[in-house]
Amino acid sequence: MMVLILMVGIFQSWNIALSIFNLCLISAVMTMGANIQWGYAGLINFGIMGYTALGGLAAVLISVDPVQEAWRAGGFDILMSLWLIVVMVLVIRFVLKRFEKSKIRTYSIAAIIISGILLIRFSSEPGIEAIEAVDPAKTGFLGGFGLPIIFSWIVGALFAGGLAFIVGKVALGLRADYLAIATLLISEIVIAIIKHEDWLTRGVKNVIGLKRPAPYEVDLQTTDWFINLVEKFNSGKLSVIENLADKQAALNQLVIEGSSVFVKLCYSGLFLVVVIILLILTQKALYSPWGRMMRAIRDNEEAANAMGKNVVKQHLLIFILGSAIVGIAGAMLVTQDGLFTPGSYRPMRYTFLIWVMVIVGGSGNNFGAILGGFVVWFLWIEAAPISLFLINFFTAGIPETNALKAHLIESVPYFRFLMMGLGLLFIMRYRPKGILPEKIEIK
Amino acid sequence: MDFVNAIILLLNYIFIPALTYGSQLALGAIFVTLIYGILRFANFATGDMMSFGTMATILFTWYFQSLGVSLGVLPTALLAIPFGIIFMILYMLLIDKFVFKYYRHQKSPPVQFAMVSIGVMFVTQAVVRIIIGPADRRFFDGEKFIIKAREFKEITGLNEGLALKSTQVITIFVTIVLVSLLFWFLNRTKTGKSMKAYSDNEDLALLSGIDPKKIVLVTWVIAGILATIGGALYGLDKSFKPFTYFNNMLPIFAAAIVGGIGNPFGAFLGGYVIAFSEILLTYAYKKFFMYILPESMEPNSLVQLLSTDYKFAVSFSILVIVLIYRPSGIFKGKVL
Numbered sequence: 001m002m003v004l005i006l007m008v009g010i011f012q013s014w015n016i017a018l019s020i021f022n023l024c025l026i027s028a029v030m031t032m033g034a035n036i037q038w039g040y041a042g043l044i045n046f047g048i049m050g051y052t053a054l055g056g057l058a059a060v061l062i063s064v065d066p067v068q069e070a071w072r073a074g075g076f077d078i079l080m081s082l083w084l085i086v087v088m089v090l091v092i093r094f095v096l097k098r099f100e101k102s103k104i105r106t107y108s109i110a111a112i113i114i115s116g117i118l119l120i121r122f123s124s125e126p127g128i129e130a131i132e133a134v135d136p137a138k139t140g141f142l143g144g145f146g147l148p149i150i151f152s153w154i155v156g157a158l159f160a161g162g163l164a165f166i167v168g169k170v171a172l173g174l175r176a177d178y179l180a181i182a183t184l185l186i187s188e189i190v191i192a193i194i195k196h197e198d199w200l201t202r203g204v205k206n207v208i209g210l211k212r213p214a215p216y217e218v219d220l221q222t223t224d225w226f227i228n229l230v231e232k233f234n235s236g237k238l239s240v241i242e243n244l245a246d247k248q249a250a251l252n253q254l255v256i257e258g259s260s261v262f263v264k265l266c267y268s269g270l271f272l273v274v275v276i277i278l279l280i281l282t283q284k285a286l287y288s289p290w291g292r293m294m295r296a297i298r299d300n301e302e303a304a305n306a307m308g309k310n311v312v313k314q315h316l317l318i319f320i321l322g323s324a325i326v327g328i329a330g331a332m333l334v335t336q337d338g339l340f341t342p343g344s345y346r347p348m349r350y351t352f353l354i355w356v357m358v359i360v361g362g363s364g365n366n367f368g369a370i371l372g373g374f375v376v377w378f379l380w381i382e383a384a385p386i387s388l389f390l391i392n393f394f395t396a397g398i399p400e401t402n403a404l405k406a407h408l409i410e411s412v413p414y415f416r417f418l419m420m421g422l423g424l425l426f427i428m429r430y431r432p433k434g435i436l437p438e439k440i441e442i443k
Numbered sequence: 444m445d446f447v448n449a450i451i452l453l454l455n456y457i458f459i460p461a462l463t464y465g466s467q468l469a470l471g472a473i474f475v476t477l478i479y480g481i482l483r484f485a486n487f488a489t490g491d492m493m494s495f496g497t498m499a500t501i502l503f504t505w506y507f508q509s510l511g512v513s514l515g516v517l518p519t520a521l522l523a524i525p526f527g528i529i530f531m532i533l534y535m536l537l538i539d540k541f542v543f544k545y546y547r548h549q550k551s552p553p554v555q556f557a558m559v560s561i562g563v564m565f566v567t568q569a570v571v572r573i574i575i576g577p578a579d580r581r582f583f584d585g586e587k588f589i590i591k592a593r594e595f596k597e598i599t600g601l602n603e604g605l606a607l608k609s610t611q612v613i614t615i616f617v618t619i620v621l622v623s624l625l626f627w628f629l630n631r632t633k634t635g636k637s638m639k640a641y642s643d644n645e646d647l648a649l650l651s652g653i654d655p656k657k658i659v660l661v662t663w664v665i666a667g668i669l670a671t672i673g674g675a676l677y678g679l680d681k682s683f684k685p686f687t688y689f690n691n692m693l694p695i696f697a698a699a700i701v702g703g704i705g706n707p708f709g710a711f712l713g714g715y716v717i718a719f720s721e722i723l724l725t726y727a728y729k730k731f732f733m734y735i736l737p738e739s740m741e742p743n744s745l746v747q748l749l750s751t752d753y754k755f756a757v758s759f760s761i762l763v764i765v766l767i768y769r770p771s772g773i774f775k776g777k778v779l
Contacts, residue, residue, distance in 0.1 A: 355558070421564070424559075
């Protein structure tokens with residue numbers, strides 16, 4: 001796998017190779033999250049997109065500076081609404097505890113929820129309008145806390161874990177394929193909220209120019225030690241050029257290229273640390289008594305239950321853990337892009353592709369998950385060049401003007417779907433346990 | 444007079460659009476429910492199969508248009524639908540033979556089927572996009588309106604117009620005919636009854652001499668008809684775009700589950716439940732109240748329960764609520 005990425009570096013460019021590598025690492029983290037749920041516990045979670053987006057939201061809320069004006073305009077109304085939500089939840093809890101289960105209780109809870117939603121909607125409306133009116137081209141939202149963006153990786157995990165707690169409480173009792181549908185739909189609801197609650201997330205207007213944990217290219221290009229470094233690296237290339245002006249121009253070009261490679265390398269380092277930490281933790285967990293218990297629950301729920309294991313609680317726990325890891329990946333993704341675009345969260349890319357990674361890599365095996373993330377993401381990116389090459393190869397005898405050939409070449413980007421689908425089908429059929437199957441050592 | 448105006452307003456903006464959208468969802472939902480009831484898996488390729496059928500219909504429509512064949516005031520697509528259906532059924536049988544059959548013989552768990560159907564989803568999506576491209580396409584021709592809003596106003600002298608698109612009438616009419624035929628088939632013919640028996644209890648059905656191969660074949664044929672017609676009607680009424688079809692899978696799932704999965708009649712009604720609740724909850728009632736309330740009580744705001752951005756979220760929330768409180772659906776489907 002590394003060889004393939006190195007080949008991209010040599011044949012296409014180091015920039016592309018590193019961006020593929022970084023996204024491979026992020027995909028690997030997402031896949032590990034999904035793998036914990038599916039491989040360890042047999043829980044099917046098609047809501048990965050929602051947790052990814054929540055992680056991204058955490059990155060925005062942590063790193064963006066607070067918009068003082070917006071807080072003054074509508075902060076009070078928003079805090080009031082939050083307070084109302086808390087009161088509503090407490091009232092519902094009180095009703096649930098105090099009264100016995102009956103039809104009247106169910107209806108009254110429904111009435112509390114509906115009237116609460118209406119109340120919140122009408123009380124928060126002026127505040128939301130005021131916030132969204134504050135310089136809408138630039139802000140129009142509350143902003144965040146102005147902390148370093150790295151913190152968002154942890155907060156993203158907390159957000160995603162919190163959502164997973166609610167979803168798990170609601171949906172975990174369902175049979176497998178219903179759980180899949182329910183989580184898929186809930187993640188769509190999450191995306192709808194993120195897209196349309198502009199006061200919180202700026203919605204489809206996107207948040208750009210987030211802070212970075214890595215230096216900026218522009219700064220690097222003017223830093224002495226970096227220019228010297230690039231000069232040292234390329235001394236062989238530079239010494240060939242005789243003319244001083246040409247040499248300076250070549251050096252400038254190299255510094256510009258080198259700066260973006262350097263920034264990407266910084267990200268790679270950070271991501272690699274996360275992947276390694278997660279790998280160590282998940283490996284430890286897999287071979288711990290807890291991991292054995294999860295496998296027992298997965299393979300025979302009733303037997304595990306009879307042995308005194310709390311299946312419901314463990315399912316909820318692992319659902320939260322896996323989702324939290326996906327949340328970290330979501331925050332990492334936004335950190336590396338430097339922008340948050342709620343419109344780009346689509347189930348194809350953020351849910352189903354991740355599942356292809358899990359299945360192809362090997363469910364239940366953490367190395368398999370990482371491998372799946374790398375292989376599938378690499379193919380996803382390089383599918384277009386590969387299929388272009390194949391089309392040209394097989395239609396070499398046909399003239400360029402042929403309508404069929406032109407049409408095929410035009411639709412090259414869609415061959416990646418075909419590749420993914422066929423790959424998934426073949427793996428499911430001939431190697432149902434994935435490339436690296438689950439290995440359980442019995443000691 | 445104001446009262447009549449208010450009624451017409453609701454008819455025009457809520458009732459007729461919801462009925463049309465509901466019919467399109469209902470066809471898809473019956474497709475999902477049949478596959479679930481008889482082949483026993485949640486088909487994640489639903490939306491893309493519908494877009495495949497629609498694509499075949501569009502290709503035939505273009506072919507007929509190039510030949511100069513048309514149906515006059517009716518859209519040419521109606522003529523192309525039967526050919527589209529044949530293509531769709533062939534594609535489905537091909538997929539069944541190479542993909543699903545193996546897992547059926549292995550008696551794989553439903554989750555594995557669902558995963559496999561995701562593979563089929565990817566492949567179908569690729570095939571559709573490679574053949575026809577991802578663009579938004581309109582393939583409607585013929586007369587667009589039966590009654591135009593302006594004409595209606597002139598005839599009746601009311602303030603509110605009632606526009607009736609021909610695609611809406613075609614959708615509702617075709618749905619009624621198709622669904623009645625389907626229920627007649629399921630309830631009255633021998634094959635239909637044996638399908639129901641197979642869905643209820645596979646082993647008993649096999650013991651009583653029902654041929655599983657035939658059941659599977661008939662199921663795919665019906666599924667092909669439903670998918671193509673449902674997809675083509677949606678495409679005629681709105682427009683054809685592969686991505687929209689993929690997204691439509693979600694409300695269709697919601698409709699099938701709300702109605703009680705495995706129960707075709709429930710799925711049929713579920714389509715309307717979803718469509719009506721989506722539109723009722725996101726419609727701004729300001730104008731309606733302006734007609735029926737005296738002037739002094741007229742509302743200032745839009746009187747909209749939820750903004751239209753949350754249209755999809757409404758149907759998903761309904762689904763989640765149903766899943767929690769009544770997982771077998773409103774009209775008792777399979778108990779989960």
